[in-house]
Each structure stands twice: as structure tokens, then as C-alpha cells.
Amino acid sequence: EFQPFFAGEMGLEEVIEDIQLHSRRYAKRQLTWFRNRMNPRWYDLLLDPSASQQLEKEIKKWLEEVGISG
Structure with a gap:
């Protein structure tokens, strides 16, 4: 995910924000998957x-x- 930074297309702060956003979205998808398949308590x-x-x-x-x- 750092490729845009190294290519000079994005600044470091933008890349970090994108990584954080993608990480939150991934975690949310994992929780959704877990809830839908495992019926957790x-x-x-x-x-x-x-x-x-x-x-x-x-x-x-x-x-x-x-x-x-x-």
C-alpha cells in the first residue's frame, strides 16, 4: 500500500490515512463474516x-x- 508514496503519487500522511482506512474496513468485514457464520456469544x-x-x-x-x- 506504500506504492503510491514511493511513486510520488501521494504524500506519506495520505498513504497512512489510506492504510488506516483499509485496515478498519478489513476488520469490519472480518467481524461481519464471523458474526454471520459462527453465531458468537x-x-x-x-x-x-x-x-x-x-x-x-x-x-x-x-x-x-x-x-x-x-
């Missing part, structure tokens, strides 16, 4: 530390479902 352990117990239960349940026990 989100846990905020900073706001609710007790949620870690529920998360641990769900992970163990999933591991059993896929044939991994621990």
Missing part, C-alpha cells in the same frame, strides 16, 4: 468477571460435543 470479562465461569462451562460443553475431553 460475546463476553466482557472486564465488566462482568463472573462471566468467566459461564464461558468455561460453554467451552467444556463445546469440547465434549466435538469429541475433545479434558
Whole structure:
């Protein structure tokens, strides 16, 4: 993505802004893909530390479902 800078077509600040914009868009696409295919449950352990117990239960349940026990 630095090619326009090295070719003298854009300034460094413009290139950096473009890279940041493209990175944000890529991250948004990744989240959209993840939400649409995985049906995730989100846990905020900073706001609710007790949620870690529920998360641990769900992970163990999933591991059993896929044939991994621990």
C-alpha cells in the first residue's frame, strides 16, 4: 500500500490515512463474516468477571460435543 508514496503519487500522511482506512474496513468485514457464520456469544470479562465461569462451562460443553475431553 506504500506504492503510491514511493511513486510520488501521494504524500506519506495520505498513504497512512489510506492504510488506516483499509485496515478498519478489513476488520469490519472480518467481524461481519464471523458474526454471520459462527453465531458468537460475546463476553466482557472486564465488566462482568463472573462471566468467566459461564464461558468455561460453554467451552467444556463445546469440547465434549466435538469429541475433545479434558
